[in-house]
Amino acid sequence: MQAGQLRYLPWPAVAAGMDAPTRLRHLVAGALRTNRPLALWREPAAAHPRLLVARSLEAAFTGLPPALDAQAPAGFAFFPFRDSDHNPALFLPADVGYDLAEPEAVTVAPAARELVPGLTAWLGLPTPPELAWHYGIQPAPPAATEAEYTALVRRGVAAIEAKEVVKVVSSRAARRPLPPGFDPLAAFAELSEKYPRAFVSLVSVPGLGTWLGASPEVLAEVTADGHFHTMALAGTQPLLPDTRPQDAIWRQKEIEEQALVARYIVSCFKQLRLREYHETGPRTVAAGQLLHLRTDFEVDLQNVPNAASLGTDMLRLLHPTSAVGGMPKTAALDFLRRHEGYDRAYYSGFLGPVNVAAPGIARLFVNLRCLQLRPTEAILYAGTGLTVDSDPAREWQETEMKLQTVGAALQ
Numbered sequence: 206m207q208a209g210q211l212r213y214l215p216w217p218a219v220a221a222g223m224d225a226p227t228r229l230r231h232l233v234a235g236a237l238r239t240n241r242p243l244a245l246w247r248e249p250a251a252a253h254p255r256l257l258v259a260r261s262l263e264a265a266f267t268g269l270p271p272a273l274d275a276q277a278p279a280g281f282a283f284f285p286f287r288d289s290d291h292n293p294a295l296f297l298p299a300d301v302g303y304d305l306a307e308p309e310a311v312t313v314a315p316a317a318r319e320l321v322p323g324l325t326a327w328l329g330l331p332t333p334p335e336l337a338w339h340y341g342i343q344p345a346p347p348a349a350t351e352a353e354y355t356a357l358v359r360r361g362v363a364a365i366e367a368k369e370v371v372k373v374v375s376s377r378a379a380r381r382p383l384p385p386g387f388d389p390l391a392a393f394a395e396l397s398e399k400y401p402r403a404f405v406s407l408v409s410v411p412g413l414g415t416w417l418g419a420s421p422e423v424l425a426e427v428t429a430d431g432h433f434h435t436m437a438l439a440g441t442q443p444l445l446p447d448t449r450p451q452d453a454i455w456r457q458k459e460i461e462e463q464a465l466v467a468r469y470i471v472s473c474f475k476q477l478r479l480r481e482y483h484e485t486g487p488r489t490v491a492a493g494q495l496l497h498l499r500t501d502f503e504v505d506l507q508n509v510p511n512a513a514s515l516g517t518d519m520l521r522l523l524h525p526t527s528a529v530g531g532m533p534k535t536a537a538l539d540f541l542r543r544h545e546g547y548d549r550a551y552y553s554g555f556l557g558p559v560n561v562a563a564p565g566i567a568r569l570f571v572n573l574r575c576l577q578l579r580p581t582e583a584i585l586y587a588g589t590g591l592t593v594d595s596d597p598a599r600e601w602q603e604t605e606m607k608l609q610t611v612g613a614a615l616q
């Protein structure tokens with residue numbers, strides 16, 4: 206956001222006794238009431254979340270991946286697994302902002318000046334007791350039974366054996382009733398507390414629905430000191446009580462599965478003729494109650510000729526990565542289109558802020574360990590990378606474990 210042009214709206218005197226979470230709730234209530242898209246997120250290791258409200262859904266439609274450079278507009282990317290009319294790619298402009306680290310003022314961008322009178326009036330009103338969250342207009346996706354999911358896994362393994370694909374990541378949706386009085390803002394706060402290293406998000410968009418998640422996976426990041434980051438995350442096992450991540454032992458299947466993802470990232474660097482990058486790992490990392498294998502990649506943007514476009518180009522090549530689609534990309538996506546049997550929508554898409562904290566800082570994550578909110582239930586999503594050695598019952602178990610990450614918010 207161009208700080209010089211931002212307008213700061215201070216809270217009125219009636220809000221003097223309100224703490225930051227109460228003010229946040231009030232802003233969210235106002236955004237929902239006026240039918241605006243919003244994103245609330247807490248970055249890994251950050252102490253406070255941020256809220257962004259876009260002036261309208263129309264202002265948020267975008268066909269293109271966000272540009273990751275300092276000159277690009279500020280906003281929050283919310284991209285589906287696969288772009289379609291039902292699940293459009295969105296970039297919510299940073300029209301109204303609230304940073305809970307600076308709770309004394311709400312910021313308004315120049316493009317949203319016309320919101321100032323209404324917003325000023327709203328800040329002085331009482332908060333409605335119920336928040337009118339946005340719901341998707343698409344029907345809820347079918348939830349796969351264990352028999353259906355294991356059949357899909359067997360199909361995937363057969364496709365690998367037939368050399369149609371090298372790896373494919375199958376997934377499923379699961380339906381869970383909402384507990385009485387379920388409060389998405391409280392659930393967001395709970396996930397933030399429970400998973401301090403995750404990217405915790407709550408995104409609500411008219412007609413497209415409300416999504417809550419706690420992702421462990423960076424897709425593309427550009428930092429203040431001019432570095433680009435991405436990671437190859439794959440392989441899953443439970444973090445058992447009284448064990449340490451660094452003592453985990455991995456089977457050949459997981460080692461190979463993760464290596465494929467790492468190799469895919471290196472092939473993207475090669476396509477961009479980038480030779481100067483640092484690769485660290487793979488090492489074992491914890492994500493909630495799970496362990497994964499992770500290789501970190503870092504590029505010093507000062508050392509590369511195409512620095513300004515590197516983030517943007519990598520994003521275009523990476524999504525969807527072989528951690529959520531498969532290898533080769535087109536054949537794996539084709540397999541999923543034909544056999545997966547449901548619409549992933551925004552699950553395994555990507556999301557995150559671009560140029561919001563400051564120009565030139567972007568943090569995009571893969572939308573994993575997430576759920577979609579419906580009026581009386583939640584749709585949870587999880588997938589597993591298949592290789593030729595995959596055991597269907599084990600893959601089902603792995604999706605069950607992954608569902609528990611965001612499922613913790615429903616207890």
Ligand SMILES: C=C(O[C@@H]1C=C(C(=O)O)C=C[C@H]1O)C(=O)O
Pocket residue numbers: 374376422438439440441497528529573574586587588589590591607
């Ligand atoms: C597909 C998911 O996770 C991805 C797949 C993993 C795997 O196959 O082991 C591990 C981490 C993620 O990259 C998910 O959480 O739904």
